[in-house]
Amino acid sequence: MSEQIELFVNNREHFISVDAGDMVIDVLRDRLGLKGAKIGCDRGVCGACTILINGDPTAACSTFAWRADGARIVTIEGLAGEDGALDPVQQAFHDAGALQCGYCTPGMILLAKSLLDRNPTPGRAEITDWMGANICRCTGYKMIIDAVEIAAGREAGI
Numbered sequence: 001m002s003e004q005i006e007l008f009v010n011n012r013e014h015f016i017s018v019d020a021g022d023m024v025i026d027v028l029r030d031r032l033g034l035k036g037a038k039i040g041c042d043r044g045v046c047g048a049c050t051i052l053i054n055g056d057p058t059a060a061c062s063t064f065a066w067r068a069d070g071a072r073i074v075t076i077e078g079l080a081g082e083d084g085a086l087d088p089v090q091q092a093f094h095d096a097g098a099l100q101c102g103y104c105t106p107g108m109i110l111l112a113k114s115l116l117d118r119n120p121t122p123g124r125a126e127i128t129d130w131m132g133a134n135i136c137r138c139t140g141y142k143m144i145i146d147a148v149e150i151a152a153g154r155e156a157g158i
């Protein structure tokens with residue numbers, strides 16, 4: 001049995017009919033055409049599908065769409081400005097060369113953003129701990145941590 005839910009994705013309102021077993025990742029990728037969130041493990045472990053739901057980093061592969069009814073969702077597509085200017089965290093990943101194959105990058109950037117939204121100036125240890133929630137199969141962790149540190153440093157005016 002399907003039901004209609006309301007989602008605010010990247011500040012746009014959508015009314016979508018979903019089945020009980022539909023996951024948020026299915027809605028984003030297959031219904032809304034937002035392919036930035038990736039599917040890796042498909043079981044809530046790797047973080048490739050990380051999005052922000054009401055500000056919290058969330059595994060879209062493991063969240064039922066009906067549970068997100070009324071939620072505000074941010075995906076990687078929603079970060080750049082309308083003029084194409086990169087979000088500061090995206091810019092820092094670019095500047096640090098913090099991607100190899102790029103598969104984990106959307107999830108890493110949103111995970112980093114959720115940290116900086118909570119604490120704009122975390123230290124390296126806190127960054128490392130927070131970013132440990134997601135897996136980079138290319139193991140480019142040092143550059144990823146560097147990128148978040150750069151973003152935090154710019155936030156602090158360093």
Ligand code: FES
Nearest residue numbers: 040042045047061
């Ligand atoms: S694909 Fe969702 S956590 Fe791995």
Ligand code: FES
Nearest residue numbers: 100104136137138
């Ligand atoms: S850059 Fe390839 S998985 Fe992280």
